[in-house]
Amino acid sequence: MAEHAEGSIEIHATPREIMAVVADFESYPEWVGNLDEVEVVERDRRGRASVVAFKLRTPLMSAEYTLAYRYAPREAGVSWTYQAGTLQDLSGSYDLEPSQDATRVTRVTYRLDVELGMPLPGLVKRQAARQIVRSALNDLKRRVESG
Numbered sequence: 001m002a003e004h005a006e007g008s009i010e011i012h013a014t015p016r017e018i019m020a021v022v023a024d025f026e027s028y029p030e031w032v033g034n035l036d037e038v039e040v041v042e043r044d045r046r047g048r049a050s051v052v053a054f055k056l057r058t059p060l061m062s063a064e065y066t067l068a069y070r071y072a073p074r075e076a077g078v079s080w081t082y083q084a085g086t087l088q089d090l091s092g093s094y095d096l097e098p099s100q101d102a103t104r105v106t107r108v109t110y111r112l113d114v115e116l117g118m119p120l121p122g123l124v125k126r127q128a129a130r131q132i133v134r135s136a137l138n139d140l141k142r143r144v145e146s147g
Contacts, residue, residue: 002089002115005129008107009137013144015075015096015106021144022078022094023071025052031143033135034058041066051083063087088115094140110136 011018021027028038035056042051053066065085071078072095079093092112099105110133 002113003126003129004111004113005126005133006109006111007130007133007137008109009141010105010107011141011144012103012105014104015077015098018094018096018106018108018140018144019071019075019078021140023048025049028054031139033139044071053085065090090114108137108140110140112136 025038025040029035035054037055039053040049040051041053042049044050048071049069051066051068053064055064056062063086065087066083067080067090068083069078069080075096077093077095080091082090090113092110092114095109095111097107097109099107112129112133114129114132
């Protein structure tokens, strides 16, 4: 059974600025922990990555997987689904909600459903999913706000 985790963070940037970082998959190894390699396999008609292959290594495991991406209109986020690889399942999304005032603050919500396909206690799987979400949001905030 897939573990679900989600979290939110406020980033001092516009949705367009955040999506520019999220969609720049080739630079992920520079700022995403444990990620060794990324390859954009396919692009959509607008030139955005639509199928991306990843290789990662953690203390618990190594994994290779390919995800398919769908972009929300008006820079409102992106979602992904599992295509192939060594995991059993992986899907999620970044949802971006700009502030309603004049500040350049965007609330980013990260949702993740992951099934590693390896025998681990449920508590360990839940903690791992929560840690992935926390790290993803903090790493994204640091990358976007550092310019």
